[in-house]
Amino acid sequence: xxxxxxxxxxxxxxxxIIQAAMDVFSRSGFSGATTRKIAQKAGISEAxxxxxxxxxxxxxxxxxxQKMQESEPLYHPLDAMRKKDDQRVFETVVxxxxxxxxxxxxxxxxxxxxxxxxxxxAGMFVSGPVRRFFGFLAEYVRERMDxxxxxxxxxEIASRCLVGMVHYFILLKKIYGDETLQSIExxxxxxxxINIFCRGILKEG
Numbered sequence: 001x002x003x004x005x006x007x008x009x010x011x012x013x014x015x016x017i018i019q020a021a022m023d024v025f026s027r028s029g030f031s032g033a034t035t036r037k038i039a040q041k042a043g044i045s046e047a048x049x050x051x052x053x054x055x056x057x058x059x060x061x062x063x064x065x066q067k068m069q070e071s072e073p074l075y076h077p078l079d080a081m082r083k084k085d086d087q088r089v090f091e092t093v094v095x096x097x098x099x100x101x102x103x104x105x106x107x108x109x110x111x112x113x114x115x116x117x118x119x120x121x122a123g124m125f126v127s128g129p130v131r132r133f134f135g136f137l138a139e140y141v142r143e144r145m146d147x148x149x150x151x152x153x154x155x156e157i158a159s160r161c162l163v164g165m166v167h168y169f170i171l172l173k174k175i176y177g178d179e180t181l182q183s184i185e186x187x188x189x190x191x192x193x194i195n196i197f198c199r200g201i202l203k204e205g
Contacts, residue, residue, distance in 0.1 A: 012187035014052050017042050018066055021059050022147050030060065030119050040146065040167070053168075064125050067107050075133055081140055086149065090162060090197055099168040102186060103175045112175075134159045150201050158201060165193045 008016070020042035024033045035056065039046045039085035053059040077092035101108055114122035145152060169189060174177040 010052075013044070013048070014062075015066075017044070017052055018063055022063050022073050022106055022110055024065070025060065025113065026106045029113040030056065030117055039044060060119075061124070063110070064129070071151070084144070084147075084149070086202065087142065087194065087198060092188065093137070093162060094166055094193055094197075097163060098160055098170070098186055101166075101170045102174065105170065108134070108170065109164055109175070134163075147195075151203055151205060153201060162197055165197070169193075 008128065012106065017038065021033070021038045022038050024041055028037065035046050035049050038059075039049055041204065042049075049059070074100075075093055075096055077089050080088040080092060111125060134156065137159035140151060141155040141158050143152070144150045147153070169181070173181040
């Protein structure tokens with residue numbers, strides 16, 4: 001006699017729907033994704049989706065919320081900041097961004113689609129979690145400038161430049177398929193980026 005298959009809890013089913021939706025949105029865009037496609041991907045009925053989410057916008061918003069809850073702690077190196085360990089601060093941010101998006105570009109593709117389609121949720125993502133993170137990093141840069149450790153630069157631009165190197169590298173390697181980058185190890189890439197950034201922002205001596 002076969003053992004009964006364990007019934008999913010409501011939270012487990014919700015997470016499964018979000019994961020399926022993220023995959024479908026990243027391949028079809030917001031306008032091309034349908035609840036039918038999402039239901040097929042998740043192996044459930046469309047009615048089940050609507051028992052958890054009122055519409056596609058609600059589902060899209062849930063994706064962003066979940067990804068931020070998972071990701072936010074990775075990009076806030078509080079211990080290194082307290083110790084004024086500048087290199088470790090930047091290494092933590094770059095390494096975690098690089099590792100996360102190198103392993104899975106689904107969320108990155110989803111964000112690109114939403115921005116190109118002009119969907120309001122792309123703006124919601126940038127004005128919410130992204131702005132909070134850059135503000136957090138810029139405040140650290142500003143503090144270290146005041147302490148004389150960093151050169152005088154625009155902290156908001158500096159924080160975006162750090163992440164911008166990672167973002168563009170992932171785009172070139174994973175989305176555009178730049179052949180030159182395929183054989184380069186992540187550790188070498190991270191080390192090079194940190195070296196470039198630190199040489200640009202740290203005061204000599």
